[in-house]
Amino acid sequence: MxxxxxxxxxxxxxxxxxxxxxxxxxxxxxxxxxxxxxxxxxxxxxxxxxxxxxxxxxxxxxxxxxxxxxxxxxxxxxxxxxMGISMVFQHFSLFDTITVAENVWLGLARTLSLAEVTRSIVSKAQEYGLDIDPARPVHTLSVGEMQRVEI
CATH class of the missing domain: 3.40.50.300 (P-loop containing nucleotide triphosphate hydrolases)
Known part of the structure; x- marks a missing residue:
């Protein structure tokens, strides 16, 4: 076959x-x-x-x-x-003065509230075993943590 x-x-x-x-x-x-x-x-x-x-x-x-x-x-x-295609650029496109959740929310169509995005980040982080706090300001993240947020 x-x-x-x-x-x-x-x-x-x-x-x-x-x-x-x-x-x-x-x-x-x-x-x-x-x-x-x-x-x-x-x-x-x-x-x-x-x-x-x-x-x-x-x-x-x-x-x-x-x-x-x-x-x-x-x-x-x-x-x-x-379509499910995303890109992690060589240089980060995150805003360092706002939180992880706010950065993710800015990159999405406005069909979800910030609270829904925050819950989704927590869920996906648990699903993939990632330690990502959606309330954490981006400027406090390590390079590896910023890469995870970009992904």
Missing amino acids: TTTTTARLQLKGITKRYPSVVANSEVSLTVMPGETHAVLGENGAGKSTLMKIIYGSVKPDAGSVVFNGEPVHIRNPQEARA
């Missing part, structure tokens, strides 16, 4: 050009459900550009993105997050 699994994410022939450089040239990538991939390369190799294309913050000049077997045009990070 043969089973076929649909790729979670496929990039096909992704190209992104800037005025003085080609950041990505016909890049293809397939990520199956449950897989983890590392994207490695020298500075300026186009890694960040490729990730930003997946996340919807940069538009490719050519190529296609397929998510769960369906062609998609991710127009912005909100659409990416709605």
